[in-house]
Amino acid sequence: MPNLDHRSKVTIEDLLHLKRAERPPAEFWNRFESELRQKQLAALLQRRPWWQGLPNLLTRRVYLPIGATAMVAFTLVSVKYYSATQQAPAFEPIVSHAAHLQTAARVQAAPAAARSDEVVHAPTVEPTVATLSDRLPDRASELTPWSAPRTEQTPSAKSIAASIAQLEVSEPDLANVAYGGTFAVAGSRFRHQDPAAMVETASVTTSASRRSRMLAQLDDRRFAPEPQAPELVRERLVRRLAETDFNDSYSRVGLERGGVSLKF
Amino acid sequence: MNLSRVFTRTIVTSPERQQEADTDFAIVKRVQGGDVAAFDQLIRKYRERVFGVVYNLTANREDTADLTQDAFIKAFQAINRFHGQSSFFTWLYKIAVNTTLSHLRKNRLRSFFSLEQIQEDSGTQFVDELADKNGINRDVYLRELQEKLNEAMQKLSIKHRTVITLFEIDGLSHAEIAQVMDCSEGTVRSRVHYAKQFLQGELAKYLR
Numbered sequence: 001m002p003n004l005d006h007r008s009k010v011t012i013e014d015l016l017h018l019k020r021a022e023r024p025p026a027e028f029w030n031r032f033e034s035e036l037r038q039k040q041l042a043a044l045l046q047r048r049p050w051w052q053g054l055p056n057l058l059t060r061r062v063y064l065p066i067g068a069t070a071m072v073a074f075t076l077v078s079v080k081y082y083s084a085t086q087q088a089p090a091f092e093p094i095v096s097h098a099a100h101l102q103t104a105a106r107v108q109a110a111p112a113a114a115r116s117d118e119v120v121h122a123p124t125v126e127p128t129v130a131t132l133s134d135r136l137p138d139r140a141s142e143l144t145p146w147s148a149p150r151t152e153q154t155p156s157a158k159s160i161a162a163s164i165a166q167l168e169v170s171e172p173d174l175a176n177v178a179y180g181g182t183f184a185v186a187g188s189r190f191r192h193q194d195p196a197a198m199v200e201t202a203s204v205t206t207s208a209s210r211r212s213r214m215l216a217q218l219d220d221r222r223f224a225p226e227p228q229a230p231e232l233v234r235e236r237l238v239r240r241l242a243e244t245d246f247n248d249s250y251s252r253v254g255l256e257r258g259g260v261s262l263k264f
Numbered sequence: 265m266n267l268s269r270v271f272t273r274t275i276v277t278s279p280e281r282q283q284e285a286d287t288d289f290a291i292v293k294r295v296q297g298g299d300v301a302a303f304d305q306l307i308r309k310y311r312e313r314v315f316g317v318v319y320n321l322t323a324n325r326e327d328t329a330d331l332t333q334d335a336f337i338k339a340f341q342a343i344n345r346f347h348g349q350s351s352f353f354t355w356l357y358k359i360a361v362n363t364t365l366s367h368l369r370k371n372r373l374r375s376f377f378s379l380e381q382i383q384e385d386s387g388t389q390f391v392d393e394l395a396d397k398n399g400i401n402r403d404v405y406l407r408e409l410q411e412k413l414n415e416a417m418q419k420l421s422i423k424h425r426t427v428i429t430l431f432e433i434d435g436l437s438h439a440e441i442a443q444v445m446d447c448s449e450g451t452v453r454s455r456v457h458y459a460k461q462f463l464q465g466e467l468a469k470y471l472r
Contacts, residue, residue: 010470010471011471012460012463012464012467012471013432015409015413015463015467015470015471016413016428016432016433016463017432017433018409018410018413019320019413019414019417019433020316020433022319022320022410023312023316024315024325028329029311029312032311032315032329032332032333033307033311035329035333036307036333036336036337039333039334039337040336040337040340043337043340043341
């Protein structure tokens with residue numbers, strides 16, 4: 001019996017090298033070669049479908065013409081679109097943030113004497129209020145030439161427009177005060193006025209003028225309290241509205257469910 | 265110098281492999297030029313190696329013969345697409361491995377052994393010693409070892425089996441295997457390590 005201690009170590013690599021010895025006999029290769037030749041001839045004679053030739057077509061030197069054609073097409077499209085954009089007048093921001101800031105600055109710079117019971121008009125401002133709604137649909141078609149102009153309105157837009165129109169009809173002054181004259185988009189009344197009138201509607205009122213307007217509405221016809229409302233309530237409301245401190249504290253007055261709503 | 269040749273030189277680092285790659289590329293050029301018979305030289309040169317790779321992946325000699333022939337036919341049909349970006353044998357190995365892996369995935373459930381005879385040559389001396397130690401007839405022991413080895417190999421995943429076959433049995437480098445299998449060298453090293461550990465566990469009885 002051989003001495004096992006003198007044997008070299010058998011590793012997994014030795015076992016795997018054993019698989020190198022798993023080889024077919026020599027005569028196998030003769031058969032293999034004849035079969036391969038037959039298959040090779042069959043493959044040569046076999047008509048390949050057209051789509052199998054696409055990779056060969058792509059590997060040929062057709063990249064340059066394809067790339068050049070793509071570049072030319074892209075350039076033509078770009079130039080055409082750019083020239084169309086250049087012919088159209090440049091987009092002017094209709095109600096720009098800068099214009100708002102300028103207006104606000106002018107109002108703040110108004111003389112202190114304006115804190116009287118008269119309405120103080122802001123300095124002359126470009127009549128840009130109504131142009132937002134007038135110009136935008138036309139401009140939209142220019143900005144998106146590939147899309148058809150949208151004529152239909154959403155239900156919410158219709159509802160808002162109807163509400164504003166109703167408010168303008170029933171309470172024109174209140175609507176003007178409440179929206180500061182800047183929301184005359186849906187109302188047709190302001191569109192037919194001359195620019196000067198529109199500037200007037202866009203004027204900014206002081207707290208004193210607001211108070212005077214509200215009191216005038218209450219005293220004349222606008223505010224119609226419930227018939228069964230006690231007279232004491234009306235008097236108290238008039239007195240409260242007449243107070244200067246109170247007048248300075250609210251920002252918006254409206255009519256709601258037959259009552260007065262104040263927003264602070 | 266042709267750019268593809270430069271690229272090939274960066275991949276094939278061994279001088280012997282580089283010389284072999286140059287020789288193969290010259291033959292490929294002849295085939296591409298219309299000398300179809302020149303492809304037979306490449307078949308004779310690589311048929312045993314390709315057969316070995318496919319056989320060690322499938323452990324079935326009938327399937328191996330068909331798949332090896334298919335690999336050579338695919339290589340012949342696509343010879344015009346070979347521009348020397350890699351060595352020809354790496355490209356051929358890639359075709360053979362992909363053909364075999366596709367076959368194995370299609371016939372995942374149908375697998376049975378059909379093993380070749382082990383040709384006696386150097387490297388099998390340890391079998392005599394192991395057979396003596398276990399008191400078993402040498403041929404019987406060799407047959408048992410072969411079956412256990414193939415069983416363990418078939419338990420590996422296809423990717424691990426491919427990597428261990430190419431690295432340990434065919435002697436390809438990590439870089440060449442990475443090129444054949446379209447993965448990184450780190451992935452190849454990791455798979456080789458895992459496959460060896462797995463086989464050691466499976467064949468512990470035959471190791472000492």
